[in-house]
Amino acid sequence: MAPATQAPVKNGEAPAAGDERDPAASRLHGFSRDELHGLLADMLLYRRFEEKAEEAYAIGKIGGFCHLHIGQEGLAAGSIKPLRADDLVITAYREHTQAIAKGIAPRAVMAELYGRVGGCSGGRGGSMHLFDTTVGFYGGHGIVGGQIPLGAGLAWAIRYRGGDQICVCFMGDAAVNQGAFLESLNMSAVWQLPVIYVVENNGYGMGTAFSRVSVTEMEARSGAYGIPAHTVNGQDVLETYRFFEELAERVRGGAGPQFVNAITYRFRGHSMSDPVSGTYRSKEEVEAHVQGEDPITILRDRLMGAGLLTQEELEAVDAEARTASDDAAEFADASPLPDPSTLYDHVYAEINPHGRLFLDGRPGAPGSGPEGGGRG
Amino acid sequence: MAPATQAPVKNGEAPAAGDERDPAASRLHGFSRDELHGLLADMLLYRRFEEKAEEAYAIGKIGGFCHLHIGQEGLAAGSIKPLRADDLVITAYREHTQAIAKGIAPRAVMAELYGRVGGCSGGRGGSMHLFDTTVGFYGGHGIVGGQIPLGAGLAWAIRYRGGDQICVCFMGDAAVNQGAFLESLNMSAVWQLPVIYVVENNGYGMGTAFSRVSVTEMEARSGAYGIPAHTVNGQDVLETYRFFEELAERVRGGAGPQFVNAITYRFRGHSMSDPVSGTYRSKEEVEAHVQGEDPITILRDRLMGAGLLTQEELEAVDAEARTASDDAAEFADASPLPDPSTLYDHVYAEINPHGRLFLDGRPGAPGSGPEGGGRG
Amino acid sequence: MGVRGLRGVARKAAAVAEITYREALNAAMCQEMDRDDSVFLLGEEVAEYDGAYKVSRGMLARYGDRRVVDSPISELGFAGLCVGAAMSGLRPICEFMTFNFSILALDQVINSAAKMLYMTNGQVPIPMVFRGPTGAALQLSAQHSQACESYYVHAPGVKLVTPATPADAKGLLAAAIRDDDPVAVMEGELLYNVRGEVPDEEYVIPLGVAEVKRPGNDVSIVTHGKMVHVALQAARALEREEIEAEVLDLRSLRPLDVDAILETVAKTNRVVYLEEGWPFAGVGAQIVSLIQDEAFDELDAPVLRVTQADVPMPYAKNLEQLAKPGVKAVVEACRKVLYMEVGIS
Amino acid sequence: MGVRGLRGVARKAAAVAEITYREALNAAMCQEMDRDDSVFLLGEEVAEYDGAYKVSRGMLARYGDRRVVDSPISELGFAGLCVGAAMSGLRPICEFMTFNFSILALDQVINSAAKMLYMTNGQVPIPMVFRGPTGAALQLSAQHSQACESYYVHAPGVKLVTPATPADAKGLLAAAIRDDDPVAVMEGELLYNVRGEVPDEEYVIPLGVAEVKRPGNDVSIVTHGKMVHVALQAARALEREEIEAEVLDLRSLRPLDVDAILETVAKTNRVVYLEEGWPFAGVGAQIVSLIQDEAFDELDAPVLRVTQADVPMPYAKNLEQLAKPGVKAVVEACRKVLYMEVGIS
């Protein structure tokens, strides 16, 4: 059985409020009230942002595949927020909130979903290929497992240059069945690369429960290469944050590659065309998770229980998240489509002065794009 | 350190003759005198056969890559001889002796090395691609790791048909770093296929010690998929035989996929163009193994020590092996080169009556082969 | 459509029904699984989920999980497993969710499936099918929008068919399953909902037989797969200018119906090759090479090619439209080989 | 050789030495590693073993194991790791022991390296090299004898060069390392021992500049890589019949020196394309397509192609020789485009 299905929260059960509240009141788990409100605001932003994207998709403003992270926001905030600005993140195609967490403006993410020039990939990448290297976000990759060797390579480059950054490489639970996983983890171990591989274990690869494609638990998958495995409850943003904070520093200090099984759950369908429940998981299962495992609700309740959040404050934070999401959508809508004359831009970095790079009868100079297809 | 380098014999140290001799004299480890002589004859045949191939290569009768198994014969005999005739074997490119062990005539193997029609692959496969499906030998594959999914597929077919055969899939120690290893072992575990994956752990992939490309021991590699790992001393043919005999029956009985780390050592260079020792292993290391870990010497000494083999008998067995090898070489030499008119045969099983299958301006009918190359 | 016929080889079926391309593929698989227990379907999401694109709907229920099998996301591994099963005589249908992902599996396609029969001297045929959609759908961006024909057709040993209509989908997939060689069946996500008449009963179209999907005397649009529909649209547009374009659907790229190509060249003397993929060493390049080699004197103009723009597929709607080979480009190419002024209509 | 010159772009070097192709590759890597710390070499056996074909001899000692790195046998993984390192600005040289094995890595080549710059809107260039031998050596059989150009050149985003001589090996590999795009450098196992004059000092040949390796007026043999030597042999054989063949070595397939192709077509009006790979959708198909499109009226005969026979490479010596494109086939093709009787010499 996939961990997320049977027992979504494996460890890190929320301790009673009394245990976790600092002696110095108005702190929880060592987080200040501002920090706690910040994490709540982050997650609410991710949630509202994606709900907005969902709306935009429904009315055709966003096309293609669109994989929502809703339900998994605790992991995005908890694993990325503790990182340094110059640490690197690379991930798969369910990455809107991770991109925002690492520092890409919601406007630039939304505009990318809209396929507009204001998007962080200029409208050419779309939902699955968000990039902004200035904030250390290296995409956004669509081939399941394809980002794993790339993540090893980013970590390689850090080590090669003698830097003290780390690379966090996310993947879905289904990606561990790709050969790239073995090859990358093994090389990372042999070369002791500063990389944390994080499985966002939402229990399913599309419609397939992890337990149907693995006889072992996720934690068993990294030992073959001598890489330590950790499990964290991704629905508990505070636990997740502390966990990654500590692990990142250990890796920064030379602890070598790490493997994290982050338990989470996807509240929506695999992509916009997949129903939320049906063939592979029951309505009840989804409902139970939405009720009991919503990372936002969990944090909200704890804050309120600890007297660190009022209803008014919550509403204000939420209103801000909605405003930012609306603003992102407005920005995206107003951003123009890419200039057709740029069709041939950025295929190559160097437009070589010799020979022809493009073999469709066009010399490849910007502005020479065809009207509907090339010519061999 | 690679197991084979540091401690070539991990377990199964030969017990004193007294321990292993059956109460009913003239038996050892439960093997009858005839069986023991048979195993000795098998290994000597493999050895003399490959020495003959070495000679033939030196004088240009054999071309291309030629990877000798010399030093690893204990494993070939010990793992394949206990199998049933209808069990399936698939392996990599260092497979001459495995092919003979499974039942391909030395003549047909040698003729294949010579590239002659009498070869088991009609001269088209060569050293790396020996095949004879009538004896259950499914090759002979040149892409490191390429045979692992194929082996899973053979086992799949057995299960699909409800048969009680098993498939033994061999690979080198370096092959476990290929993604195909993960994918195949995982699928085998999920579908409980009747397959034994055997690593011929000779400590090196070409010039690279296993310890330089893995931080874990070989035994650690299969647990990720819930597949039991076993270690066997491949230089001890009797131990190896008994081990595989038992394991094969367990798998036949439904025990599911197994992983065997068979410790062995290659006495020759990686291929004919690689010196026996030099950059990656010292002369002393090789010498120590040749002296102390030769599977043939080990069996000979035990038999002699147990009074089950005389010098004359040994010489007779060896003479037979040499005769068979000479005979194989003579057969190969006398076998004609493939008919040039067959160049286009066997690219497709069905020569479709419609359209053109071959795009070099030749309709693909046998006999229409070009003189040096095709035409687009 | 169907004007040129099947050279009398296909079984003529009486009853037809209008079904979708998706249903036709399903029907072909069921037809073959009913008659041969050695046929099974394996791939990601093919069983419990009914296929990512619902092509295998109902098949798990009908055939059980022995024959309709969900695999892990392990393209190299499960493609290789299918090749291995085929080595021992089974007839796997290996579904790639899309052929984009099959690039991960290409080593098993080329080094195992394509070369096996040859290097075993005929001992080990690989009677299997690789199938799934190829090429672009709508705004799926660079990594999910690749036409993969070139990768599958370059190496001898694999056959490749590209059904464009529901009838062809049923007939060609059935033939591919029966074929003793590895056959890639490249479908189209955008074709799955296309409806058309398909024979109800057993239906098999031999591989290697092209079909004139529309006759014409003035110019030949030769194409394959999804682009057949673009070609037909272009032909209708040209009709308004009184240009009669012939649309030849190759249907099978290996084997290739060279006679049909030469026939249409001889008829119109002017050819446009239309394909979804990139130009460099694309299928069209080979067709041009073939025509200039075997019908050099029949040509009144160079063969023009219409392809995807030689760029990775962009996400933005407008750029994607520009990058895809469209009706306008085909019409202009046709006008050009007719030495007419271009860019008016 | 070198008649056509480099259009004045390459740095003219004074001192030359006769060295092997292998040494020239080594010299190029050292030249670039000396000037740029971001360049490193990674692959199987490249360090302690000095390379499977000894191309990196001495480099571990010279640069240490930070920059000359032995990798596990994990083609997909280490190719991807190199792409990842390039994403962050390093300049990896990723050695494939041979390109045959790189089919396992093709997903990272195409879906990561080739498409990255485009889908990041120019943010993430991939300044790296994939290199190693391509094509057949001697009797290595089906899985070890494949010419891989088509797989690398089809997708836009990767460049591809195929040095045929030691000087080209040094100059083109150096240029490839300096280039900001992913460049595949396809060498030849049978070329490594070829000797030739190579400039001692810094030497870079710009990508996209073909070279006339032998001038001639009667017929053009256009080719690339190892086949340049077969073409030159054929030209010498033709000389005995008083036929002057021009041998144009493309050197770079992407970018492609179209001007040089059109020049030689205009000069001789008769072309044979010679390549080591298979015909279907091979490089030659594209060249034919290009010539017929852009020089339709210059041709006095169809462009003929000489390729590997359209079969997997057989092991047996005689079959292998038949399958490989050879001098005799080139000579016959040249005679044929000259409309001379074929099969006499």
Ligand SMILES: Cc1ncc(C[n+]2csc(CCOP(=O)(O)OP(=O)(O)O)c2C)c(N)n1
């Ligand atoms: C190589 C490859 N195979 C198949 C797909 C199609 N596909 C996209 S996402 C997906 C499921 C992945 O599941 P998981 O890794 O668990 O991530 P999640 O979607 O749950 O975040 C599949 C099969 C793909 N994109 N790439």
Ligand SMILES: Cc1ncc(C[n+]2csc(CCOP(=O)(O)OP(=O)(O)O)c2C)c(N)n1
């Ligand atoms: C995919 C692939 N990469 C590289 C090679 C070249 N190569 C052939 S054998 C070999 C070493 C394999 O070592 P191992 O698996 O330990 O087997 P052994 O040779 O020791 O029997 C290498 C690198 C290959 N054939 N295939």
Ligand SMILES: [Mg+2]
């Ligand atoms: Mg998942």
Ligand SMILES: [Mg+2]
């Ligand atoms: Mg080994």
